[in-house]
Amino acid sequence: MEPKSIDCPRIKSKLHTTTISTAYNIILQIGLRLFSFIINAFILRFITKETLGIINVRLLLLYTTIQFITREPFRRTCAPNNSIDLDDNQDDGDETKKSKNQQNDWSKVVNITFLSIPLSFVTGLTFSIIWYKFFERPEHLLYEYQWAIMSIYVSVIIESMAETFFIYGQRYDYIRLKVIVEGIFQTVRCSLLALFVYISPEHSVFGFAIAQLIASTIYSLTYFSYFLFKKKIPMTTFLPNFLSDKDDNNESSSSSSSSSSSLLETSLTFFYNSLLKQFLTEGERYIMTMFSVISFAEQGVYDVINNLGSLPARIIFQQIEENGYILFSSLIKRDLDTSQQITKILKSLSICSNLTKLMAIIGLTLFTYGYHGASIVLSVYGGQNFINGSFGQLAIHLFQWHCIYMIFIAINGILESYSFAVMNTRQLNRFNTNLLIISIIFTIISLIIISYVGSVGFIMANCLNMMTRIIVSLLFIGNIYPNYSLWIFIRQTRPNFHTIISYVLIFIGLSIVYRWLGLADIFLWSKAILFIIINVIIIICHFIIIIYFFEKELCLFVRNELLFFKSLKNKQN
Template sequence: MGNREVLGQAARLASTGLLLQVVFRLITFVLNAFILRFLSKEIVGIVNVRLTLLYSTTVFLAREAFRRACLSGGAQRDWSQTLNLLWLTVPLGIFWSLLLGWIWLRWLERPDPNVVPHYGTGVVVFGLSAVVELLGEPFWVLAQAHMFVKLKVVAESLSVALRSVLTAVLVLGLPHWGLYIFSLAQLFYTAALVLCYVGYFTKLLGSPQSAKQQALPVSRMADVLPSIGRSRAFLNWKEAKLAWSFFKQSFLKQILTEGERYVMTFLNVLNFGDQGKMKFCSGLIKGVYDVVNNLGSLVARLIFQPIEESFYIFFAKVLEREKDATRQKQEDAAAAATVLESLLKVALLTGLTITVFGFAYSQLALDIYGGAMLSSGSGPVLLRSYCLYVLLLAINGVTECFTFAAMSKEELDRYNFTMLALSSSFLVLSYVLTRWCGSVGFILANCFSMSIRITQSLCFIRQYYRESPHRPLAGLCLSPVLLGAFALSGGVTAVSEALLCCAQGWPARLAHVTVGAFCLGATLGTAFLTETKLIRFLRTQLGASKQAGTTT
């Protein structure tokens, strides 16, 4: 598979991931609004902070390192050794499930059984569901490595739909089950997801002609299971050591990713009812931070996360670890530099647009969403702060997906020391800032940690391409004309907000929106005229993505 084809598949995978995120968000939004009519906010808080954190931590720590290690490198590998390594996620998942389950049951404050019954069962089932999901990990990596986009769409969509339907039916028919409902739905979701992947490969490998056409490294289902060869080692130890380096990093990254939940869970910054408000009750205006978190992270999760996941696979396939740009194949190094520069430009433009226009329209968005209760308090300040965080999040997602795909094992180990210090300071800073300035402390702590991570990645990229003619960091440079357009739009919309929003009634609000639409159109038009290199790249990838779709 050539660079062009891999890039087209990665672009298609990213666009598909974006579509899935949109669908899942809509389903979740509707389901949440329905559930809150029947269940208490304490149960919702336990599920969406405490139990979801147990599940996500178990899965992340057990598989993230193996995914990154096993998706790196080219086709020249012994896939039986790679699959053996992937099966180690299951015993590792059992270990984390038991350890974390014990902590969740013994160390953390248990909720009142009269308010939140069946807490112990919920902990056990959510831990079990994490282990069940890990049973499909070898199949998932095979599918990702060979860009089976349709399989990902069908498996994840079907699983989420079935979980949502089951949850809704149980909430409607048996609301007194409480945590039993979410536990059953979660276990059903992971089982359905694994069965989709297993069923697909069972059918595919049952037809030798289809398996050969897909150029799979396995020819029958037995080849996917752990195997011991007499003439070779059980594991590729170079791959295993790389996984260990990623594991140390994933442990620290999880702290940064789920930091606010850890602070809420272990330090009791908020009670269970407040946690339910923050994570699930934004539709009822019972948690300003939750509204800001959902609105602010919407674009980040919809756009940046699929891009990071998909283009990590591209960089991992194109580049060889242990080699800088001068020792790579020049065609591969040039392709990686071009893609990285374009992705940085997309991230920067998207993040700047959200930041510039978010500052002037945060108050209006919150006023429309929740009325004066949200728009007259600290909500606008929180959302404006989050807009800046989204800009940092966008840049960090792109820089890290390249950095982690190109770093050698030794470089990853050195990076882990920085992550260790950053994780510790993040937790302390989150706690201190939250005590000092409330929910905005979480956003400020996230901005701090994200800035440090971006700096680390930029230093690596600059060093990586230092001796080569390629300068992908040019993607972070905008033309003076475009910067002027952003600055002018920010000034005009700020004045418009001061004069027209939000106590002047709907005619004034519509005028404010019209001003913003005009400024946004002018800014995007300026970007279209000045960023011609990026426009050519996007057009090329759109065509490549469509072509890849006809062959997937």
């Protein structure tokens, strides 16, 4: 049995909301990355590669580790709203009952989400001690390093106090709020860091500590101000039952306790899952930090290339993955047997297969047109001295391998978001076991490859890691219900054969042009600009051919479902 077209108005409405949210987030990320691109290019000209490695690898890794572990489990569990009802014929009594159920659900969500605050205290303190006591430290910057670790610990606690507000915004479709708050946070942190680096580059680590604290404080205050003062929502809405003076009858309390236990169990599962996923996502940084396999300076170069190479992942892939998870979670109840929701599963698989195909094409595009532009991008970003220095060739090779890595990231992101949204607690535990095995294998492979090829080995190992995770997700999807199979999903997901051939031919052609212009040997801006113009012309023609000749079904999905053109046309008629 194969998935049918998406024809439920409620699903279309949710899909439309998800698309708008993704679009807003992509616009935010593009704006932030352009701003960050300028700021980082500015900072690179004032601080050493060693200091850059301390800030962008060691300290930011501590921040993302504590932050991800203390809030990701609750966001995965609580951010998705109630499931979508396929029945549009509801009377007023049903709507009243649904509204009351939503209020009860929210009180249970608050009780669970509020746990992120004490968790941030415990987890933050634990990892801060580990970072300071057990890992290699920059002795010449030890005092500033101490203050930076402390500022990260405090800033995560401050941000956790606004987590309930964030969950509320996600559940009730405050689409632009997250975009605005995240934009303010990143802008303040980057701007203050650039200012401190410009004023006193020798104290850049201390400047980072101050910038982080101020940005986190503004982040939380913005959420508080918006909901409490602008929307005038009572503070009790965001407090758990034992703090909000709400009284429930015994039956309600019993039901709430049972449901809260279920949410807590799922959160604990996601907590374990978050630990593994964070290690697999930032695996190379953990290996750098724990084993000191490369110097702080080389870590700085790796981070610059990683930020550039993973730009599409942060701008596009992450937004589609996060919003896709919310959509799939709204569509399917994870603890309900699949035989009782076949229609919803079929529709969700149709969405997932189309999104995966779209992501695969985006990944192939980034690899095909980005691989030969490494030296050009790095010259713009870090200046000619950056690629002509002692780490220049390393930077180019790292960037090229990141282009390959993008293909795997693109495909894995949407597959995992679907798997995590659909799996029940037992399946999540089994998946976590698989992730644990993958993380151990990844660590061993990374250490082996790095000993032969250096820091490029991190990206090679990441490619193998992502490939394994893709296979695990595909095996789950292929067995989601008895009458479905892996080959049905792959057949619907894989790009057209002619599409793949077109990418192969264009890659070969661009390789010939790149060498014909001599950019592989001597970098000249006149030739680089000519190469960029050729790329732009080819990519425009290429997409027109793909859209109108090779991928007609995908084009219809994007136009009619994601962009909602069909619904708008029907309304006009």
